[in-house]
């Protein structure tokens with residue numbers, strides 16, 4: 268998936284992954300992370316997810332990273348927010364209270380752009396990337412947030428039935444790309460009935476899995 272692929276999705280309004288509500292797995296499982304007040308949470312490939320607001324409401328500092336300026340503009344407009352914009356080359360930084368949105372390529376992010384990160388929230392990020400990029404994504408996270416706990420939400424289905432995104436990501440791959448982390452499966456749901464669009468694309472069985480990496 269090239270940057271152009273994603274920029275075009277936003278331009279065409281083809282953002283079927285976006286949820287109109289806070290993610291239920293985030294609300295259920297995040298308390299397990301027991302973060303101190305004011306801890307910093309990184310949300311890679313954040314889109315315009317409302318989960319950013321929920322994380323903020325938990326008293327956390329939140330840093331979202333998103334390629335598309337349109338996604339960030341929609342996030343701000345739809346939530347009635349006004350941001351202070353600054354240059355954080357090669358990113359453009361949008362600041363709203365304790366939320367920082369960095370607009371640019373996640374793979375260009377360096378530790379210099381970030382405070383110490385205590386936790387990572389990944390919904391729709393790892394599964395958005397093709398196999399060849401997933402290892403680099405994990406390496407990038409390891410470099411940016413070496414000691415962070417991670418809540419990771421993935422899909423599993425027969426990859427022969429549909430071309431991603433979202434891609435199927437299984438436990439063995441997670442263990443391989445995040446080697447050194449302890450991987451705990453928190454939940455595994457059959458979500459085929461909640462994903463008519465994927466069913467339409469040929470998927471006959473679909474699991475959504477929630478993982479804690481620490």
Ligand SMILES: C[S@@+](CC[C@H](N)C(=O)[O-])C[C@H]1O[C@@H](n2cnc3c(N)ncnc32)[C@H](O)[C@@H]1O
Pocket residue numbers: 270273274284285286311312313314315316332333334335338371372373374390391392395
């Ligand atoms: C499947 S969407 C998920 C968005 C969000 N996590 C959610 O749950 O709604 C993937 C997002 O990643 C963004 N993206 C893709 N590649 C990126 C990159 N290299 N750096 C930053 N953002 C990227 C896309 O623009 C898109 O908004």
